[in-house]
Amino acid sequence: MKSTFILLLLMALTLNLGCRQTNTIPIKIKLNLEKEYTKSVSKNDFWVKNQIEEQSLDVITDSIIEHYYDVTIDIDNVGEKDLYIEMMSCSWYNNFKINNNYTYFYNPKGGCDSNIPELKKIESKSKITINGTIRKNLKFDYPAKNSIYGEQVKLTKVGLIIIGDIYKPNRKDFSDYFLYMEDKSKQKLIWSNGINLLRK
Secondary structure (H helix, E strand, O other): OHHHHHHHHHHHHHHHHHHOOOOOOOEEEEEEEEEEEEEEEEOOOHHHHHHHHHHOOOOOOOEEEEEEEEEEEEEEEOOOOOEEEEEEOOOHHHHEEEOOOOEEEEOOOOOOOOOOEEEEEEOOOOEEEEEEEEEEOHHHOOOOOOOOOOOOOOEEOEEEEEOOOOOOOOOOOOHHHHHHHHOHHHOEEEEEOOEEOOOO
16 A cells, blocks of 8 residues: 555655756846836827727826836846847847736837847847836726726746747748737747735
């Protein structure tokens, strides 16, 4: 009986180890909060007015308060070989996911002359840093009448979408970048640490 129990225990441990997923991509993502600030904007501002109408926001004042978070994202190559990350030259934030629905990437610069896929080289044991801005969704500060939001995800994390082979940069054309972005089954995701953007 004792030997049967030990055999079953060993089998369970073996199966558990076999099912454990490991991250074989030598990349670490670090999300840093650099600056937190608010802006007061007239509710008649085109963008705000649009949001109020689309989300049926309950705004009883003449202006709203927008919450912004300037962040840096470190993409660290902890491996022994140089690697390449593929992302858009302007809308780089499309290569990231955020783990909650109360924030999203905001691009204050607006338009871009040449938004194309490009390769970013990260040498072994080095990193690149991306500067970005995250904005809080207005619906959480001005919810529609009779809307109740439950507890939210406490820590905000960003996940980098890995496209293709990080060690083969000799791409003649980037048409498959868009195929990878559309086909989520081909994507690999690496998540950052979490930062608290919900503190009062």
